[in-house]
Amino acid sequence: MPVVDLLALVLMLTGAAFFFAGTVGLLRFPDVYCRLHALTKVDNLGLGFVLAGLALRSGLLTVALKLLLIWLLVLLASTTACHLSARAARHLGVEPWRRA
Amino acid sequence: MTAILWAFDVVLAVTLVALAAGVLATASLFRSIVLFIVFGLTMSIAWARLDAVDLGLVEAAVGAGLTGALLLNTLGHMRSQAEFTPEPSHGPGGRLALALAAGTAGLAIGAAVWAWPDAFAGLGDRVDTHLAESGAQNPVTAVLLNFRAYDTLLEIGVLVVAVVAVWALSPMRGRVLDADPPGLVLAGFVHLLVPVVVLVAGYLLWMGTDAPGGAFQAGAVLAAAGVLLLITGRVAPPQLQAIVERGAVVLGLVAFLAVGVAVMAGGHAFLELPDAWATTLILLLESLLTISIAIVLVILFAGGRTDAAHPPEDAAP
Structure with missing residues (x-):
């Protein structure tokens, strides 16, 4: 396997590991605020790794730049969605979880 | 692999x-x-x-x-x-009848696909053979805007009829959209995103003749920008009072019909695009269709007329 493909594989597997961690966090964390934390931070990082791997695999600068643009758009959208969800939860009076 | x-x-x-x-x-x-x-x-x-x-x-x-x-x-x-009250309007008997009807239809479609003769390859080969004379490099666009333009004409007709039907219903009372002010983060997000969305819609429209994309994709993406502007109060819900708004709704349909009739002057059949003009006409039709599709989808999202006596609380100042 060429070095580039190997590097791409490592990047994508790292991304998949982050997605897995984010999903575990989404399912296991105690309240909406913690879950948002897991979902947005970890998944965005995972997506960055997967897209970096795909960009390497494509070997084309135009494709790599498009993937970068997609990542930036997802960062922007998920940050905003996270903020809106947390804001709506606070409006509804959801108390942040505290260790008992 | x-x-x-x-x-x-x-x-x-x-x-x-x-x-x-x-x-x-x-x-x-x-x-x-x-x-x-x-x-x-x-x-x-x-x-x-x-x-x-x-x-x-x-x-x-x-x-x-x-x-x-x-x-x-x-x-x-x-x-x-x-x-x-969010109760289903039909009881267990109704549900069973619906499930049976849907199941029968599903089985019938499955049987029809199963019964296809192996030699039947669909119409793909014929589209490929005539692609050069369609005026589009993307076979989907060639079918939608040229070979089966009738279907697309009727589809845009359905969208216009849907707006007329929604508009004919009684006006929306009270809250149409969230009354909360959008907040700085959402406002900033929309501020950044809308120009990008317009760019993407233009790209999808322009690429549509020789790559996946076209009027429906571009219109839907453009409508998403409209929905964002609507829910953040940047634009007021459409009232369809101005001739511009009404014109935009029917623009695609009217242009489609006009082109369809105009080609008949050159001795062609209705909607039969002359080869030399096909690319230009397809691009023109797709551009106008994009505008109509976008505004129709935004109007459907807004949900109809707003009651003059009870204006929505979030109407733009």
Whole structure:
């Protein structure tokens, strides 16, 4: 396997590991605020790794730049969605979880 | 590699069926809508796997995006009405009848596909043979705007009729959209995103003649920008008073009919695009269709007329 493909594989597997961690966090964390934390931070990082791997695999600068643009758009959208969800939860009076 | 792809396809198919079952079985309407959006996104991946990228784009933009927003907005409106009770209007007997009808239709379609003769390859070869004279490099655009332009004409007709029907209903009372001010983060997000969305819509429209994309994808993406502007109060819900708004709704349909009739002057049949003009006419029609599709989808999202006596609280100042 060429070095580039190997590097791409490592990047994508790292991304998949982050997605897995984010999903575990989404399912296991105690309240909406913690879950948002897991979902947005970890998944965005995972997506960055997967897209970096795909960009390497494509070997084309135009494709790599498009993937970068997609990542930036997802960062922007998920940050905003996270903020809106947390804001709506606070409006509804959801108390942040505290260790008992 | 083939084994991995095969496994991926099986996971995709099972996920789709499970999501569809979830949409129907879940008791909470909100949860049902969220599952429906996830179903649409998964479906768009399935279309991409079937090499139907055009359909994948439409499914993601309309099936998951705009329909999801439409359903969530409707649910919010229903909840704001005191008399609303989220009970299904049909009992167990009705459900059984519906399940039987849907099951029979599904089996009939399955049997029809199964009964295809092996030699029947569809119309793909004929489209490929005549692609050069269609004026478009993308076979989907060639079919939609040239070979089967009738279908597309009727589709845009259906969209216009839908707006007329929504407008004929009684006006929306009270809260149309969220009365909360949008907040700085959302306002900033919309500020950044809308120009990008317009750019993407233009790209999809321009690429549509020789790559996946076209009027429906571009219109849906443009409508998403309109929905964002609407829910953040940047623009007021459309009132369809101005001739410009009304004109935009029928623009695509009128242009389509005009082109269809105009070519008859040159001795062609209705909607038969002359080869020399085909590319120009397709691009013109797609551009005008994009505008109409976008405004129609935004109007459908807004949900109809607003009551003059009870204006929506979030109408732009």
